[in-house]
Amino acid sequence: MEDLIEILKDLHADVDYDTCETLIDDKILDSFDIVSIVSEVDDKFDVAIPAKELIPENFNSAKALWALIERLMED
Amino acid sequence: MLFTSLKFVLFIVVLFVLYYTVAKHDQWPLLLVASLVFYYMQDYRFLLFIVITAVTAYILAIATENFAARRKAYLKEHKSEMDDTKKKKYKNTTKRVQALYLAIALLINLGILATTKYTNFIIENINALRSEPLSFANLIVPMGISFYTFQTVSYSIDVSRGTVKAQRNFWKFLLFVSFFPQLVQGPISRYGDLSQTLYEEHKFNYKEVSLGYIRILWGYFKKLVIADRLVVALKVLVSDSEMYQGGFVFIVMMLYAAQLYCDFTGGIDITIGIAQILGIKMAENFNLPYFSKNIKDYWNRWHITMGSWFTDYIFYPLSVSPTILKLSKWSRQHLGNAIGKRIPVYVACFCVWLTTGIWHGAAWHFVVWGLMNFAVIMISQELEPLYAKFHAKFGLKEKAGYKVFEIVRTFFLMSSLKLFDCYRDAGLTFKMFATMFYKPGFGSLGSSELLNLGLTSSDYIVAGIAIVIVFLVSLYKALKGRELREFLFEKYPLFLVACTVLVIVIAVFGAYGVGFDASQFIYNQF
Numbered sequence: 001m002e003d004l005i006e007i008l009k010d011l012h013a014d015v016d017y018d019t020c021e022t023l024i025d026d027k028i029l030d031s032f033d034i035v036s037i038v039s040e041v042d043d044k045f046d047v048a049i050p051a052k053e054l055i056p057e058n059f060n061s062a063k064a065l066w067a068l069i070e071r072l073m074e075d
Numbered sequence: 076m077l078f079t080s081l082k083f084v085l086f087i088v089v090l091f092v093l094y095y096t097v098a099k100h101d102q103w104p105l106l107l108v109a110s111l112v113f114y115y116m117q118d119y120r121f122l123l124f125i126v127i128t129a130v131t132a133y134i135l136a137i138a139t140e141n142f143a144a145r146r147k148a149y150l151k152e153h154k155s156e157m158d159d160t161k162k163k164k165y166k167n168t169t170k171r172v173q174a175l176y177l178a179i180a181l182l183i184n185l186g187i188l189a190t191t192k193y194t195n196f197i198i199e200n201i202n203a204l205r206s207e208p209l210s211f212a213n214l215i216v217p218m219g220i221s222f223y224t225f226q227t228v229s230y231s232i233d234v235s236r237g238t239v240k241a242q243r244n245f246w247k248f249l250l251f252v253s254f255f256p257q258l259v260q261g262p263i264s265r266y267g268d269l270s271q272t273l274y275e276e277h278k279f280n281y282k283e284v285s286l287g288y289i290r291i292l293w294g295y296f297k298k299l300v301i302a303d304r305l306v307v308a309l310k311v312l313v314s315d316s317e318m319y320q321g322g323f324v325f326i327v328m329m330l331y332a333a334q335l336y337c338d339f340t341g342g343i344d345i346t347i348g349i350a351q352i353l354g355i356k357m358a359e360n361f362n363l364p365y366f367s368k369n370i371k372d373y374w375n376r377w378h379i380t381m382g383s384w385f386t387d388y389i390f391y392p393l394s395v396s397p398t399i400l401k402l403s404k405w406s407r408q409h410l411g412n413a414i415g416k417r418i419p420v421y422v423a424c425f426c427v428w429l430t431t432g433i434w435h436g437a438a439w440h441f442v443v444w445g446l447m448n449f450a451v452i453m454i455s456q457e458l459e460p461l462y463a464k465f466h467a468k469f470g471l472k473e474k475a476g477y478k479v480f481e482i483v484r485t486f487f488l489m490s491s492l493k494l495f496d497c498y499r500d501a502g503l504t505f506k507m508f509a510t511m512f513y514k515p516g517f518g519s520l521g522s523s524e525l526l527n528l529g530l531t532s533s534d535y536i537v538a539g540i541a542i543v544i545v546f547l548v549s550l551y552k553a554l555k556g557r558e559l560r561e562f563l564f565e566k567y568p569l570f571l572v573a574c575t576v577l578v579i580v581i582a583v584f585g586a587y588g589v590g591f592d593a594s595q596f597i598y599n600q601f
Binding site: 030031032034035036038039040042043048049050051052054 | 236237238371386387390391392394395397400403404407416419420423424456
């Protein structure tokens with residue numbers, strides 16, 4: 001999770017990722033950010049996030065994103 | 076049958092009366108009949124194309140879903156006998172079959188779109204390289220083919236991804252593909268959204284019908300009082316590029332920004348308004364685009380359903396594809412982290428804007444327009460850290476004056492890009508744009524020149540006042556966060572006054588009669 005927060009901080013340093021649950025709804029992350037995150041996650045965790053998982057529910061918070069990564073690791 | 080014709084208004088009135096008279100379970104079949112009649116009245120041959128698209132997408136979606144269900148059942152049944160490697164192998168093999176179903180659906184439907192729209196464009200380019208020209212194909216381009224094909228493609232992909240369930244009733248599916256208001260110029264609806272209200276039984280809802288009715292009037296106001304009036308002057312201005320240069324190009328830019336906005340948003344207001352009086356909720360296509368602070372913001376507010384379609388079905392799949400991710404990894408190792416990080420975004424963004432340009436039309440100026448958008452977005456993206464430093468240093472970000480500056484800057488930027496659509500020739504557009512700077516001649520622009528463009532002084536006054544009204548209504552939404560029509564509905568006598576005034580204004584000041592020609596919507600050609 002710490003590695004993931006680091007990736008997110010790299011994009012928007014001023015966001016509190018521990019509490020924020022509206023990263024997409026409040027337009028904090030845009031489509032360019034999402035693609036950067038997918039690329040970084042692939043690099044760091046060796047997890048490929050498929051296009052069908054690129055939905056707001058999976059990216060609205062760091063927690064939701066981490067849950068997605070864990071789920072994909074198990075698959 | 077144009078949206079702006081009396082025939083269409085009568086068509087809607089008859090449909091509306093029948094819709095709330097027939098048994099509730101007959102409402103959606105009635106809509107299907109109305110949609111097919113509407114399409115038949117444009118050109119009976121169009122029906123063949125839309126039915127082929129619907130039939131192929133319908134059959135292949137069911138085949139995909141059935142196959143996915145069988146796969147799931149097989150895995151469940153043989154759970155104990157299969158280890159992880161076997162499971163993975165089975166999953167990969169079956170995934171390929173599913174991908175094949177999807178590929179067939181996309182190939183057929185995008186193939187029809189490409190053949191009808193782009194064959195002559197390809198022949199034209201081949202002819203440019205040959206001494207003996209090939210003859211052009213005599214093809215018909217069904218109305219709305221880009222819109223309904225994109226809807227069908229999104230449905231096929233969503234079923235394949237398992238995010239929506241396949242529609243098992245063919246007639247219901249045909250209604251989703253052919254629902255008549257969206258055939259003229261979109262919006263590009265998603266099955267998951269539109270199906271929620273399209274097949275429901277609808278009781279007459281006074282509020283929804285009233286709000287839909289005023290929205291239709293508002294759409295006609297923008298289309299007939301502003302767009303169809305301004306188009307007269309625009310046609311003259313772009314017809315003679317030798318005569319109308321410099322300051323006139325600036326006038327073209329401003330007039331076209333107003334005309335395109337009123338034409339497109341007006342048409343969408345009529346479309347969504349018609350759906351609303353029938354109790355059907357359609358996706359919004361605009362959110363105050365001329366109040367955007369930058370180009371990215373603009374594309375989140377203008378033609379929203381097209382933008383989100385390209386994001387979900389081209390940008391994301393491409394940027395997270397194994398090939399692009401491998402390329403990104405390679406670039407990080409060989410070219411550095413900063414460039415490697417940008418590769419997926421840049422490659423996918425380039426492809427999106429190339430296809431967006433081509434989607435708008437089979438012509439090189441649309442391709443250049445798309446790539447210009449790509450270039451501006453990428454430059455803005457690269458300059459973002461610089462902007463952030465600048466904003467932080469001078470504390471400008473929250474200042475009202477600076478926000479207005481950002482909005483005006485974006486408006487001019489986007490209006491300049493729209494010039495490609497006016498002159499319809501990339502080289503000419505660059506040339507005409509340049510004349511604004513090296514021979515502006517604003518001083519010589521007088522009322523006599525403007526009155527030679529086919530419009531009278533009264534036309535300019537009417538269009539000017541109407542544009543101010545549109546601006547004020549937009550400003551209300553920007554400041555209050557809701558539509559003015561909703562406020563008017565709460566103050567009911569005001570609502571009736573507004574509707575009456577709109578009807579009178581459209582009847583008196585609508586651009587029809589001598590010198591005018593109530594025309595098709597600009598986006599209908601796409």
